[in-house]
Amino acid sequence: MRSEPRTTAAAPPVDAARRRRALIALCITEITSWGALYYAFPVLAPAITRDTGWSLPAVTWAFSASQIVSAVTGIGVGRWLDRRGPRAVMTAGSVLAVPAVLGIAHATSYGWFLLAWSVAGVAMAATFYPPAFAALTRWYGPDRVRALTALTLVAGLASTVFAPLTAALDDHLDWRGTYVVLAVVVGVVTIPLHAGLRLPWPHVAHDEHSAAHGHSGEVARSRPFLALLATMALGGFGVYAVVINQVPLLTERGFDTHLAAWALGLGGVGQVLGRLGYAPLQRHTGPRGRTVVILLACAVTTLVLAVVPGPSALVVVAAMLVGMGRGVFTLLQATAVSDRWGMAAYGRLSGLLSAPLMIAIALAPWGGSAIAAALGGFPALFLVLATMTGASALLALATRPAAPRGRS
Secondary structure, three states: OOOOHHHHHHHHOOOHHHHHHHHHHHHHHHHHHHHHHHHHHHHHHHHHHHHHHOOHHHHHHHHHHHHHHHHHHHHHHHHHHHHHHHHHHHHHHHHHHHHHHHHHHHOOOOOHHHHHHHHHHHHHHHOOOOHHHHHHHHHHHOOOOOOOOHHHHHHOOOOHHHHHHHHHHHHHHHHHHHHHHHHHHHHHHHHHHHOOOOOOOOOOOOOOOHOOOOOHHHOOOOOHHHHHHHHHHHHHHHHHHHHHHHHHHHHHOOOOOOHHHHHHHHHHHHHHHHOHHHHHHHOOOOOOOOOHHHHHHHHHHHHHHHHHOOOOOHHHHHHHHHHHHHHHHHHHHHHHHHHHOOOOOOHHHHHHHHHHHHHHHHHHHHHHHOOOOOOOOHHHHHHHHHHHHHHHHHHHHHHHOHHHOOOO
């Protein structure tokens, strides 16, 4: 007979005012970390290629390598978060991000460039969404969707702020000087805010939802969880390849770099609009149905961008629609584990879920450019990405957990 999961007494609720301050701090650090470490790259990649002579696929592969490192590191980060909370690991990630970005800026060889991006990947694992999601999920408990929505609404503006800012800095400083400025920004903004996350880390009892579906190891081996891994990885490749390859798509169609950067930035506004609709969607759908709907929406919006060549105003609208799909996908990632299996082992299960997703995201920039080269252009790539995302929606049908044992 299987023993009941061991429970632990839950700590007193975290003070509401302290939770709000922590949420505000994480909003600021996420927009800064994503802007400097992620969204600056698609704007600067063409300049890096021109200045260094390294091919665009090679430059993009270094960025992809950072995502792979982040995926592998994220598994250990998830285990740490379950036990200790976010303060130490997110502060360490912020500290590490500064020399990593400076290393990118001062790379004189491709090997150095690749190494610097790999170090940046470790920093990403400790500062990007997964640890922030774990923190808010634990601190806010039943109110987590409201907190996660607020975080992603603000952080969704990272591309809106940093894509045009990066383009402007590149005009005056070149790509190396731009990354030096971004390293300073990351250090000044994120290190003190992460170090200030001094909230107690509540111990979560194995609630009825968590206990009904077994321990985290059992869940991790279950068919629905494995289907969720495949769903999020395939969908993530499709969604994030759009982000990195959107600027090359638009420049191939005759848009100048500044207009393409603004279209990417306005996609961040689309992310905000999309996330505003997540809470109503959650109230009216189950985890599986919600996953299917969101991934189908991502597929359709990617298809729109693939087939709309102009005029520029129409392309900007299409970019905002793509951003809306990407925005709700982020919240889907944040809640996929807790909606199905509870919060008791959120950090570990979320880390396991994030690993293939982050590897898919890592391969998306390089894979996208390789597919575009093989098919003769970026519009064909976007058609492939729309198809892949649609296929992930079908896989999502298998992600509903089995009925708890002993229950109808």
